[in-house]
Structure formats: structure tokens, C-alpha cells
Amino acid sequence: MDVAxxxxxxxxxxxxxxxxGRTVGFVPTMxxxxxxxxxxxxxxxxxxxxxxxxxxxxxxxxxPGEDFGAYPRQVEADLGVCRELGVDVVFLPxxxxxxxxxxxxxxxxxxxxxxxxxxSRAGHFDGVxxxxxxxxxxxxxxxxxxxxxxxxxxxxxxxxxxxxALGVRIVRCETVRESGGLAVSSRNSYLSESERKRAASxxxxxxxxxxxxxxxxxxxxxxxxxxxxxxxxxGDCDSECDVEYVSIVDSDTLRSLxxxxxxxxxxxxxxxxGVRLIDNVAVDDAVATR
Amino acid sequence: MDVAxxxxxxxxxxxxxxxxGRTVGFVPTMxxxxxxxxxxxxxxxxxxxxxxxxxxxxxxxxxPGEDFGAYPRQVEADLGVCRELGVDVVFLPxxxxxxxxxxxxxxxxxxxxxxxxxxSRAGHFDGVxxxxxxxxxxxxxxxxxxxxxxxxxxxxxxxxxxxxALGVRIVRCETVRESGGLAVSSRNSYLSESERKRAASxxxxxxxxxxxxxxxxxxxxxxxxxxxxxxxxxGDCDSECDVEYVSIVDSDTLRSLxxxxxxxxxxxxxxxxGVRLIDNVAVDDAVATR
Numbered sequence: 001m002d003v004a005x006x007x008x009x010x011x012x013x014x015x016x017x018x019x020x021g022r023t024v025g026f027v028p029t030m031x032x033x034x035x036x037x038x039x040x041x042x043x044x045x046x047x048x049x050x051x052x053x054x055x056x057x058x059x060x061x062x063x064p065g066e067d068f069g070a071y072p073r074q075v076e077a078d079l080g081v082c083r084e085l086g087v088d089v090v091f092l093p094x095x096x097x098x099x100x101x102x103x104x105x106x107x108x109x110x111x112x113x114x115x116x117x118x119x120s121r122a123g124h125f126d127g128v129x130x131x132x133x134x135x136x137x138x139x140x141x142x143x144x145x146x147x148x149x150x151x152x153x154x155x156x157x158x159x160x161x162x163x164x165a166l167g168v169r170i171v172r173c174e175t176v177r178e179s180g181g182l183a184v185s186s187r188n189s190y191l192s193e194s195e196r197k198r199a200a201s202x203x204x205x206x207x208x209x210x211x212x213x214x215x216x217x218x219x220x221x222x223x224x225x226x227x228x229x230x231x232x233x234x235g236d237c238d239s240e241c242d243v244e245y246v247s248i249v250d251s252d253t254l255r256s257l258x259x260x261x262x263x264x265x266x267x268x269x270x271x272x273x274g275v276r277l278i279d280n281v282a283v284d285d286a287v288a289t290r
Numbered sequence: 291m292d293v294a295x296x297x298x299x300x301x302x303x304x305x306x307x308x309x310x311g312r313t314v315g316f317v318p319t320m321x322x323x324x325x326x327x328x329x330x331x332x333x334x335x336x337x338x339x340x341x342x343x344x345x346x347x348x349x350x351x352x353x354p355g356e357d358f359g360a361y362p363r364q365v366e367a368d369l370g371v372c373r374e375l376g377v378d379v380v381f382l383p384x385x386x387x388x389x390x391x392x393x394x395x396x397x398x399x400x401x402x403x404x405x406x407x408x409x410s411r412a413g414h415f416d417g418v419x420x421x422x423x424x425x426x427x428x429x430x431x432x433x434x435x436x437x438x439x440x441x442x443x444x445x446x447x448x449x450x451x452x453x454x455a456l457g458v459r460i461v462r463c464e465t466v467r468e469s470g471g472l473a474v475s476s477r478n479s480y481l482s483e484s485e486r487k488r489a490a491s492x493x494x495x496x497x498x499x500x501x502x503x504x505x506x507x508x509x510x511x512x513x514x515x516x517x518x519x520x521x522x523x524x525g526d527c528d529s530e531c532d533v534e535y536v537s538i539v540d541s542d543t544l545r546s547l548x549x550x551x552x553x554x555x556x557x558x559x560x561x562x563x564g565v566r567l568i569d570n571v572a573v574d575d576a577v578a579t580r
Contacts (some may be wrong), residue, residue: 007455100452102449102542102543103453104399104400104401104402104449104453105397105398105399105419105449105450105453105454106397106398106399106400107395107396107397107454108395108396108398109394109395109396110394110396111394112394129395133454134453134454134455137454137455137456137457138455140457159392159394159395160395162390163393163394163395163424164395164397164423164424164427165297165424165427165428166427167427167430252392253392
């Protein structure tokens with residue numbers, strides 16, 4: 001496994017892969033690799049001849065007061081995971097390598113960035129789109145793998161890649177969940193055991209809504225109110241759970257839907273014990289089976 | 291010569307060029323090809339195996355009240371020029387082909403876009419950077435050719451291409467001038483004969499400033515005041531000439547310089563008879579010969 005710390009080393013490591021016309025699959029990460037990332041890397045491994053993983057905690061996608069400094073960093077463990085899963089190249093750049101002297105470009109998808117998480121995280125998605133555009137340019141993979149857990153991010157990257165004809169096919173990978181339903185996330189490491197249980201209410205509430213949709217409910221405001229109530233009141237109330245948003249949106253445009261359609265997606269953000277968690281589920285089956 | 295109206299036709303036309311590893315040179319234009327464009331295409335022809343020219347009047351880089359509707363369009367004549375100069379592929383897309391349904395991405399270089407022309411043309415350079423990023427993605431050339439006449443645009447494209455690692459080398463081409471010194475531009479077609487003469491004062495004033503620098507003047511404010519006076523008072527005053535800006539800036543950052551350096555560039559914008567004209571010159575030689 002090659003570990004490239006600079007753009008030059010990355011280019012060198014990829015020269016063979018590119019020249020021989022093999023399929024390159026790319027998994028961009030911020031490290032702190034968990035079973036969700038493992039699943040992305042395994043998907044990349046199955047679909048590609050050469051697998052590239054980047055590990056870079058991107059400062060420009062953290063707002064003031066967010067957890068850039070505290071974000072979990074565990075490079076040696078991450079490299080172990082990559083080795084175990086048969087990754088070919090790990091790109092592990094410094095901030096200066098990603099944003100060289102004189103840096104000045106911003107990429108954004110404004111229409112998709114002001115809603116949901118973007119409403120409370122100004123600039124976050126511009127930071128994400130910009131760093132992903134640069135990483136795509138550096139890696140030049142055929143495929144890139146993203147989890148559905150960060151659904152808004154996924155949509156923004158899909159649209160950006162298509163609009164700028166970046167030549168990379170975005171592969172959506174299903175959210176990996178703990179047994180209680182909690183979506184796996186690097187930020188789960190901030191949660192206590194009781195908060196972890198509490199956090200599973202996000203997924204439970206969404207599942208309840210999908211069941212209600214299956215039974216015929218199509219009014220978003222009714223469903224949203226029920227989910228808010230279920231999340232706020234859930235379980236043993238020794239852990240706080242503040243709902244930031246519960247929204248039913250169109251899966252392409254991320255616009256709020258008054259009436260649930262086949263293309264709807266339920267998206268939730270809440271703070272459990274001060275830790276911001278997000279999750280989402282598609283409702284397609286539930287509408288289709290009606 | 292292939293004329294591609296769609297992205298699919300463009301891809302088809304470029305398949306051979308790409309697979310055989312030949313060098314592809316790209317000249318993006320808004321049509322109304324003049325001797326300045328000819329010079330770009332000739333540079334591309336000399337440096338590349340395959341020359342691609344795009345002709346697309348990009349609506350997103352025109353502000354409200356600007357001349358999008360009136361901008362000169364002469365496709366048949368342009369295709370004739372391309373044929374004559376041995377262009378291999380002309381990309382002549384519709385607006386829908388460049389901005390397909392669901393379009394939503396914006397690329398910008400904020401630091402370089404708020405000054406000079408950007409101060410009065412909000413959004414203009416985001417429009418330019420975005421369309422060029424998309425065209426680069428579609429064409430995937432090795433080289434792309436831009437005139438120094440639009441110097442701010444050139445810098446923005448250089449920085450964007452480097453930051454996003456777009457894999458294309460930007461080739462700077464010297465401004466082509468009429469015998470009186472007026473920089474060749476598609477918008478010159480709006481000028482009457484007397485306005486054309488009047489417009490040459492922009493270049494004359496910059497040349498005078500370069501002479502003054504050669505003689506030892508380094509104070510930007512002194513030079514700028516002299517240029518403003520020379521442009522405003524020039525010639526037979528039957529044509530109006532309103533200076534928009536005269537500025538001496540660093541060639542990389544476009545920041546205003548109090549003291550002229552080797553890396554300085556003089557940039558001018560003015561309206562002659564209502565037509566907005568821009569021009570610029572480097573001062574490197576003048577400082578170096580001191």
C-alpha cells in the first residue's frame with residue numbers, strides 16, 4: 001500500500017494505475033474510519049482495480065465553534081484499516097498540500113446548500129464541494145464512493161460532478177447502522193452509552209413515519225409533527241435530545257414536500273447531549289406498496 | 291472539421307484524439323471571431339495536434355442591462371474562420387446543452403473577482419469561471435489558450451485551473467492591437483470611426499505611464515492621475531470617454547500597488563460613446579531597465 005503525503009507522491013503512485021487503463025475507485029474520508037467507511041472501501045474494492053482512500057480533516061467545512069480541533073484523528077489505526085481492506089493508495093495530505101499558497105477557488109451548489117443542514121451551517125457545503133472538486137482533480141478516479149448518511153452532501157457532490165463534467169461516477173452506498181438503528185458516524189464517539197441509545201430515536205421515528213406512509217398517510221406536516229414528538233419524548237429522559245430539523249424533501253432538489261411522493265426522503269438532525277447527529281431514509285418502497 | 295452541437299457529439303469527435311494520446315488544444319470563445327481570436331487559434335494550432343474551438347455566448351456572465359442580446363453573433367463567418375485556420379472540432383452548443391436541466395453549480399475565485407472589472411460587474415467572473423470549468427470538463431484538453439487582454443479573467447482561470455487540478459495548462463497569448471494601439475475586441479464593432487480613434491487613448495495613456503516608469507517614476511497614484519487625465523482629455527472631444535478605473539496592480543493577486551514593482555500590471559476600463567472597453571499592459575521591462 002502506498003501512502004502519499006504530497007500531490008507529487010499521489011501522482012507517482014497513480015501513474016501506473018492510470019496508464020494501464022485500470023478502473024480507479026476513490027473513497028474520500030476525514031479519517032476516524034468506522035464500519036461505514038469500511039463498507040465504502042469494500043464497495044470500492046469490489047468495483048475497481050485500484051482503490052484510493054484520502055484521509056483529510058478539511059478545515060474549510062467546519063464553521064466557527066464547530067469541532068474541527070476535537071474531530072477524532074487516529075491515523076495509524078486508519079492506515080491499519082486501509083491495509084486490511086486491500087487499499088492500494090492512501091492520500092494523507094497536509095492542509096498546505098490541499099490548499100497551496102495563493103489558493104482562492106470556491107465551488108458551491110447554492111440551491112442545494114441553503115436548506116437542511118446548510119440552514120445552520122453557513123459555508124459548510126461550499127467547503128465540502130470545493131475540497132471534493134480538488135480531490136477529484138488530483139485523484140482522477142473513474143468512480144467515487146459516498147455514503148447516503150450524508151444525503152445532502154451526496155446530492156451536492158452528484159450535482160457538482162455532473163455540472164462540471166468531472167468525469168467521475170458517484171456511487172451511492174447505503175447507510176450502515178448499529179443494531180439499534182443509529183447511523184454509524186465518526187461523531188458517535190462523542191456519545192455516552194445512554195446517549196447512544198437515546199440517539200437511536202432518530203431512526204425509530206423515521207421508521208415509524210415510513211410505516212405511517214405505508215398505511216396511507218401522505219401529509220408531510222402530520223408526519224413531521226409525529227416524528228418531532230417521538231424524538232423529543234423518547235426513552236429515558238436523562239439525555240437531552242434537541243431536534244434541529246425534521247423534513248420531508250424531494251430526493252433530487254431537496255425542496256420541502258407538502259405531500260409525500262415516491263421520490264421523497266425523510267431527513268433529520270438533532271443534538272443528543274450536545275452532539276449533532278443527522279440521518280435520513282428514503283420512502284420509495286412505502287409509497288410504492290400502497 | 292467536425293461541428294459538435296451537443297456534448298455527445300463533442301465526445302464522439304474527441305474520442306480518437308484522446309485515445310491516440312495526441313495533444314489537444316482548446317480555445318473557448320463567445321464567437322464574433324476577430325484577429326485576436328485568430329491569434330489564439332494559431333497559437334493552439336502550433337502547439338497542439340488537435341485544436342478545439344468553442345463558440346458560446348454565455349448568458350451567466352452578462353449582468354442585467356449588459357449587452358447579452360446585442361452581443362455580435364456571426365456563426366457562419368466564425369465557422370469559416372475556423373475552417374481556414376485548420377481547426378479540428380468546433381463545439382457550438384445551445385444554452386440547454388451547457389446548462390442542462392437541474393443545473394446548480396457555481397465556481398468562483400472571490401479574492402480576484404471583486405476588484406477591477408468585478409467591482410462594477412457583480413457575478414460576471416463567477417459566470418466566466420463556472421462556464422470555463424464546465425467547458426474544460428467537457429473538452430479535457432491538455433492546453434487552453436486565453437488572451438492577456440482580459441487579464442483579470444485570465445488570472446481567475448489560471449487560479450481556478452490550478453486549485454481544482456483541472457489538468458489543463460493555461461497558455462497566455464499577447465493582446466492583439468490595431469495600428470493605433472486599440473486592443474482588438476468583439477465590442478469594438480459597436481464603435482464609430484471617431485470613437486475608435488478616441489478609444490486608442492487607453493493604450494496611449496498606459497504606454498506613457500510605462501515610459502514614465504522607465505524614467506524612474508514608481509508612485510502609482512501619480513501615474514494613475516496622469517493616465518486618467520490623458521484618457522479624459524484626449525483627442526477631438528466629440529466622443530465621450532468616461533474612465534471607470536485606472537489601476538496599477540500586482541499581476542498575481544490583482545491587489546492595488548502603491549509603488550510600482552516588476553510584477554505590476556496597469557489595467558484600464560473606460561466607456562467610449564457608451565461602449566465599455568478594457569485594456570492592460572505589463573510594466574516588467576520598464577522596471578527592469580531602470
